[in-house]
Amino acid sequence: MNRASLDRAYRATRYRVRLPGLELALRIGVRDAQSEGWLARLGGCRRHWALVTPCNPHSRRLMNWQNRLRHAGMEAGLRASGLVHHPSLHCDPSGQWPDEAGFLLVDPPHGLARALGRQYGQNAIVSGRLGEAPRLIYLGTAGT
16 A cells, blocks of 8 residues: 555544544644643543554555454553553544554654554554644655
8 A cells, every 4th residue: 555545544544532522533734632630620631642563564454363463562561651542442433444452642752653653564653732733753664
C-alpha cells in the first residue's frame, strides 16, 4: 500500500476509545471539544494522548490469533509501566480492512508512543493534544 492510500485509509478510520462508562469516536483532523472533555474527566488526560495498535504490522494482515498475541503483549507492557491507557478499536467504515484493537495512551512520556509504534511495526500513530485536532504521525515506515 502506498503512502497516499495509507493516508486516505487512516483519515477515514474511526478511532473508538472505551472510557469508563462511555465510548468516544475520534477522527484525524477533527477537533471534538466534547470528546476532549470526556478524555480529561473520565480518561485522566491532562495534556496529550496517542493511539497505538500492535496489529497488522506494516499494513500486512496477520491471522486473528497473531494480532491477539501482539495485543496481549502490548497490554502487558503498558500495565507493567503503570502508564494510564484505555482500550481502543480502529475501524474502517468501508469494512475493507478489519478492525484493529489498540490503546489510547494518556499523557505518555515524550517519544514513547512513537517508540511503541516502531516496536510493533506500525506505519503511523495518531496523536492529540487537548485543544487541537488529532493528527497522523508517520513513523518512517510507510512508503518511504
